[in-house]
Amino acid sequence: xxxxxFSKHVLMxxxxxxxxxxxxxxxxxxxxxxxxxxEPPNKLPIRKxxxxxxGAGTAGVVAALAAARQGAKTILIERKxxxxxxxxxxxxxxxSFYNLWQTFDVEKRQVVRGIPQEIIDRLMxxxxxxxxxxxxKGFDFDSVCTAIDTELYKLVTMQMxxxxxxxxxxxxxxxxxxxxxxxxxxxxxxxRSGREAIYAKAFVDCTAYxxxxxxxxxxYKEPNDYACCNSVGIGNVxxxxxxxxxxxxxxxxQIAMGIRSGEPGKVVRVQGPLxxxxxxxxRKIGMSSVTTTVHDNYFMFIKCNYKVPGSVMNRDDMxxxxxxxxxxxxxxxxxxxxxxPGCEKAFMxxxxxxxxxxxxxxxxxxxxxxxxxxxxGRHFDDDVMAYGFHDSAPRFQVKDGGTYxxxxxxxxxxxxxxxxxxxxxxxxxxxxHMSTRNTVSCMGQGQATGTAAALCSAKNCGTRExxxxxLRDALKKASVYFEA
Numbered sequence: 279x280x281x282x283x284f285s286k287h288v289l290m291x292x293x294x295x296x297x298x299x300x301x302x303x304x305x306x307x308x309x310x311x312x313x314x315x316x317e318p319p320n321k322l323p324i325r326k327x328x329x330x331x332x333g334a335g336t337a338g339v340v341a342a343l344a345a346a347r348q349g350a351k352t353i354l355i356e357r358k359x360x361x362x363x364x365x366x367x368x369x370x371x372x373x374s375f376y377n378l379w380q381t382f383d384v385e386k387r388q389v390v391r392g393i394p395q396e397i398i399d400r401l402m403x404x405x406x407x408x409x410x411x412x413x414x415k416g417f418d419f420d421s422v423c424t425a426i427d428t429e430l431y432k433l434v435t436m437q438m439x440x441x442x443x444x445x446x447x448x449x450x451x452x453x454x455x456x457x458x459x460x461x462x463x464x465x466x467x468x469x470r471s472g473r474e475a476i477y478a479k480a481f482v483d484c485t486a487y488x489x490x491x492x493x494x495x496x497x498y499k500e501p502n503d504y505a506c507c508n509s510v511g512i513g514n515v516x517x518x519x520x521x522x523x524x525x526x527x528x529x530x531x532q533i534a535m536g537i538r539s540g541e542p543g544k545v546v547r548v549q550g551p552l553x554x555x556x557x558x559x560x561r562k563i564g565m566s567s568v569t570t571t572v573h574d575n576y577f578m579f580i581k582c583n584y585k586v587p588g589s590v591m592n593r594d595d596m597x598x599x600x601x602x603x604x605x606x607x608x609x610x611x612x613x614x615x616x617x618x619p620g621c622e623k624a625f626m627x628x629x630x631x632x633x634x635x636x637x638x639x640x641x642x643x644x645x646x647x648x649x650x651x652x653x654x655g656r657h658f659d660d661d662v663m664a665y666g667f668h669d670s671a672p673r674f675q676v677k678d679g680g681t682y683x684x685x686x687x688x689x690x691x692x693x694x695x696x697x698x699x700x701x702x703x704x705x706x707x708x709x710x711h712m713s714t715r716n717t718v719s720c721m722g723q724g725q726a727t728g729t730a731a732a733l734c735s736a737k738n739c740g741t742r743e744x745x746x747x748x749l750r751d752a753l754k755k756a757s758v759y760f761e762a
Contacts, residue, residue, distance in 0.1 A: 320473070322466070322473055322474055322475040323472070323474050323475070324464070324474070324475045324476075324477055325353070325474060325475070325476050325477070326477045326478070327350075327351045327352060327353045327445070327476065327477070327478045328345075328350040328351040328352065328478060328479055328480065328732065328735040328736075329342075329345040329350040329351070329352045329353070329478055329479070329480050329481070329482065329728070329731045329732055329735055330352075330353055330355065330464075330465050330476055330478040330480075330481045330482070331345065331352065331353070331354045331355070331481075331482045331484060331728065331731075332355045332452050332465060332481070332482070332483050332484060332485050332489065332490040333355070333356065333363070333483065333484035333485035333486060333489075333490075333701075334354050334355070334356035334358075334360075334361040334362070334363065334446075334448065334484075335356075335361075335362065335363020335364060335365070335484055335485075335486060335701065335720075336362070336363045336364050336365045336701065336717050336720040336721055336724070337363075337484040337700040337701040337720040337721060337723055337724035337727070338354060338356070338361075338363065338482075338484030338485075338700075338701075338724060339354075339361050339362065339363075339397075339435045339438075339439065339724065340393045340394060340397075340721045340722075340724030340725045340728065341482045341484055341700055341724035341725070341727050341728030341731070342354040342439060342442075342444045342728060343393050343438060343439060343442050343444065343725075343728065344393060344724065344725045344726075344727075344728030344729045344732070344756065345444075345482075345728040345729065345731050345732040346439075346442040346443050346444045346732075347442055347756070348728075348729055348732030348733065348736070348752065349732065349736065350480075350731070350732035350735050350736065351445075352442075352443075352444050352445065352728075352732075353444070353445040353447055353476060353478075354439060354444050354445070354446055354447060355447045355450050355452055355465065355467055355476070356446075356447065356448045356449075356450065357449070357450065357451045357452070358448065358449070358631065359448050359449050360432040360436070360448065361432055361435045361436050361439065361446075361448075362428070362431050362432050362435060363486065364486070364634055364717060364720075365426065365428075365431055365717055366428040366429075366431050366432055367428075367509075367630035367631070367632070367634055368507075368509055368579070368581075368630070368634050368717075369428050369509045369511060369570075369578050369579040369628065369630075370425075370509065370570060370578075370579045370581070371408075371420075371423045371424050371425045371426075371547060371570045371579075372398075372424045372425075372426060372717045372718050372721075373420055373424075373667050373669065373716045373717055373718055374390075374420045374421065374422060374424070374666070374667035374716070374718055375388050375389070375390045375391075375394070375395070375398075375410055375422060375424060375718055376388055376389065376410065376420075376421045376422050376666065377389055377421065377666035377676070377679050377680060377681055378417070378418065378420075378421050378666060378667075378671070378675060378676070378679045379421055379679055380412075380413070380417040380418075380421055381417060381418045381421075381672075381675070381679060382678055382679030383679075384678065384679040384680075386421075387666075387681075387759075388410075388759070389664045389665060389666050389681050389759050389761070390663065390664075390665065390718050390719075390721065390722050390759065391757050391758060391759045392722070392725050392753070392756050392757045392758045392759075393721070393724075393725050393756070394718060394721040394722060394725070395757070396438070397431075397434065397435060397438070397721075398410075398424065398426075400434045400437075400438065401426055401427070401430060401431065401434055402537075404430055404433075404434065405427070405430070405540055405572075406426060406427035406430030406431065406434065406572065407424065407425065407426050407427070407537070407572065408423060408424065408425040408426075408534075408536035408537050408538065408546040408570075408572055409424070409536050409537050410422040410423075410424050410536075411423045411424070411425070411534040411535060411536025411537070411546050411547070412534065412535075413532065413533070413534045413547070414533050414534065414535065415529075415530055415531065415532055415533045416530075416531055416532030416533065416534075416549070418671055418672040418675070419532065419671045419672065420667060420671070422534070423534035423536065423546055423547040423570060424718075425536070425546050425547065425570040425571065425572055425578065425579075426572065427572045427573075427578075428511075428578070428628065447467065447469070449469055449470070450467050450468070450469040451467060451468045451469065452465055452466070452467055452485065452489050452490060452493070453466050453467060453468050453473075453493075454466035454493050455490060455493035455494040455495075456475060456477075457494055457495060460693060460694055460695045461694070461695045461696050461740075462481050462490075462494045462694060462696055462697050463477055464476055464477040464478070465478075465481065465490060465493075466493075478735070479696065479734065479735040479738065480696050480697075480698075480730075480731035480732070480734040480735045480741070481494075481696060481697045481698070481731065482697075482698045482699070482700060482724075482727045482728060482731050483641070483691075483697065483698070483699045483700075483703065484699075484700050484701050484720075484724060484727075486635060486638055486701055486702055486703070487591070487635070487638035487639055487703075488638055488639030488640075488641045488699065488703045489639075490697070491639070491641045491691055491694075491697060491699055491703070492639055492641075494691075494694055494697055495693075495694070496641055496642065496691050496692070496693065496694055496697070497641075497642040497692060497693065498639040498640055498641050498642060499639070499640045499642075499706070500589060500591055500638070500639055500640070501637060501640055501706075501708070502586075502589050502590060502591075502637075503637065503708050504585075504635070504636035504637050505564065505583040505584055505585040505586075505636070506583070506584055506585075506586055506590060506599060506603070506633040506634060506635050506636070507564075507581050507582060507583045507584065507603070507633070507634050507636075508581075508582060508603045508604070508607060508629055508630050508633055508634060509579050509580060509581045509582070509629070509630065509634070510580050510582070510607040510610055510611065510626055510627075510628065510629050511576060511577065511578050511579070511580075511626075511627045511628030511629070512576070512577040512580055512610075512611055512614060512621070512624050512625070512626065512627060513575065513576055513624065513625050513626075513627035514575060514621075514623050514624050514625055514627075515575055515576065515577055515614070515618075515620055515621045515624050516574075516575065516619075516620030516621070517538075517545055517548070517569075517571055517574065517575075517576075517577065518545065518574075518620075519619050519620030520548065520569075520577075520618060520619075520620060520621070521533075521545050521548050523552065523618055523619050523620070524548060524549075524550035524551060524552065525550070527550065527551040527552060527553050528550060528551040529550060529551075530548055530549060530550035531549050531550050532547060532548060532549040532550070532568060533545065533547065533548050533549075533550075534546050534547040534548075537572075538571060538572060538573065538574060539572075539573050539574045544574075546570060546571055546572070547568070547569070547570045547571075548568070548569065549566075549567055549568035549569070550567070552567055552617065552618060553617060555617060556613060556617040556618070559609075559613050560610075560613065563582055563606040563609050563610060564582050564583035564584055564606065565580065565581065565582050565583075565606070565610050565613075566580070566581045566583070567580075568581075576627065577614075578628075580607075580610055580614075582603055582606040582607050582610055584599055584602055584603050584606065584633075586599045586633075587599075590633075590635045590637075590638055591638060591639070596633060599633060600632070600633055603633060604629070607626065607629060608626065611624055611625065611626050635702075636702060636715060637702050637703075637711065637715065638702070638703070639703060640703060640704075640705075640706055641691055641699050641703045641704065642691070642692045642693075643687070643688050643689060643690055643691055643692055643699065643704055644687040644688070644690045644691075644692055644742075645685055645687040645688040646688070646704075646705065646706050646707070647684065647685075647688050647704065647705045647707070647710050647714060648707055648710055649674075649707045649709040649710045651682055651710065652668065652674075652676060652682050652709070652710045652713050652714075653668070653674055653675065653676060653677060654677055654682070655676050655677040655678065655680040655681060655682050656682050656683065657681075657682065657683035657761055657762065658683050658685035658687075659685075659746075660685045660686040660687055660746045661683035661684065661685055661686075661750075661760060661761070662683075662684055662685065662686050662689070662722075662723075662726035662730075662749065662750075662753060662758075663683070663684050663719075663722035663723065663725070663726055663753075663758060663759070663760075664681040664682070664683055664684075664759055664760060664761045665681055665682060665683075665684060665713065665714075665718070665719050665722065666679070666680065666681040666682070667713060667716055667718065667719070668712060668713045669712040669713065669715075669716055670709065670712045670713075674709060674712070674713075676713075680761075681761050682713075683761065684714065684719070684722070684723060684726070686726065686730065686746060686749060688704055688705070689704065689723060689726060689727050689730075690741045690742065691741075695740035695741065695742070696734060696740050696741060697741070698727040698730060698731060698741055699727070700720060700723035700724045700726070700727040701715070701720040701723060701724070702714075702715040702720065704723075722758070725753070725756065725758060726749075726753060726758075729749060729752050729753055729756065730744060730749050733748055733749060733752060
């Protein structure tokens with residue numbers, strides 16, 4: 279039995295398609311002790327929308343906003359109680375709104391605009407962002423550091439969704455899908471309000487794990503080709519003293535100056551040598567010393583990496599990994615107290631509730647972006663955005679400080695007529711994925727997929743039937759940048 283057949287089999291068991299309620303004693307009689315439990319059939323209440331967006335992370339927030347602003351009745355489903363995903367849980371700067379103009383001495387261009395920039399503008403108004411602080415060192419990695427206050431990001435994005443009229447279904451777990459041939463009819467969700475079927479005309483999977491696509495029977499792989507991480511926010515520290523300590527041990531490899539605690543011209547990103555003893559201990563726990571901040575007394579982002587033995591899709595493997603990484607984060611705080619001046623009374627102020635993955639399922643789409651597409655700066659006749667950042671820089675960079683295009687066909691799930699994906703689920707080549715998976719790329723993909731889903735719903739057509747000219751026109755009107 280292949281994954282698609284298995285998914286359909288499980289879903290038929292889970293939703294009891296078309297069957298009535300079973301009496302409790304009948305259910306007990308059928309379920310004698312054994313290796314399997316057969317759930318009794320159940321009738322689920324149905325809610326109807328135009329667009330379902332699964333996952334309220336970096337891509338999902340923007341997808342839901344885009345769909346709602348196109349006039350679609352939109353629901354956003356999220357298992358946690360807040361929005362933001364990797365942007366809020368990873369805690370690092372958002373990469374990247376710009377091309378690498380300094381490295382290649384070319385024109386400075388902001389290549390991701392639209393709704394992602396609106397979020398930054400809203401954060402700036404409440405003191406929740408450094409702005410697009412230019413890198414003075416390390417600009418061959420990124421031209422800017424756009425650091426955000428993770429808690430204000432949650433608030434601002436939820437306010438924006440509410441203003442757009444999105445039905446925000448947080449604390450709601452996606453547990454299945456209803457399909458009809460090659461179309462998705464509905465998403466099955468569970469919450470403390472009970473189990474429901476959410477029907478719609480168009481669907482967008484922004485779960486990072488590819489849950490909706492898998493439930494719907496999409497073809498996928500599980501590459502398991504990245505380390506996971508959790509990042510710890512460390513409070514009661516002094517970032518200026520930290521900067522000076524780095525300079526005393528050598529020179530910073532990365533530095534950006536931006537708005538910090540409301541004052542411009544402050545260090546907001548820094549990385550550099552911290553002495554051989556610190557470095558040796560940091561290597562043991564997979565810790566990177568780069569940090570970003572929006573506040574004077576706070577290291578927003580200290581990352582501990584860990585390659586999970588087994589699979590990030592396996593609950594038991596991940597449970598062991600959660601404990602291991604939390605031990606590593608506690609050790610990271612100890613190292614700062616011991617070795618870094620100004621951190622003697624540091625404490626753990628923030629962690630992600632779960633490990634941050636860099637890839638779960640890889641969903642098969644109509645087009646697979648290649649490494650050469652990215653580094654050669656290729657554009658397509660169905661581009662939905664332009665992007666210029668690569669997380670493996672300076673080893674890999676987009677040619678001549680330019681951009682490449684993410685084509686619409688790379689976001690269409692193969693074999694399914696009304697399902698799109700956005701975020702870290704696309705692109706099989708790990709080298710290309712080191713670009714496409716990054717936060718601002720995911721945000722741009724979110725705007726494209728949310729817009730396309732809304733148009734498909736309005737025109738009552740499938741994702742492949744949607745005319746690209748209509749999608750591009752809608753994206754341009756919403757301030758999405760196109761290279762040509």
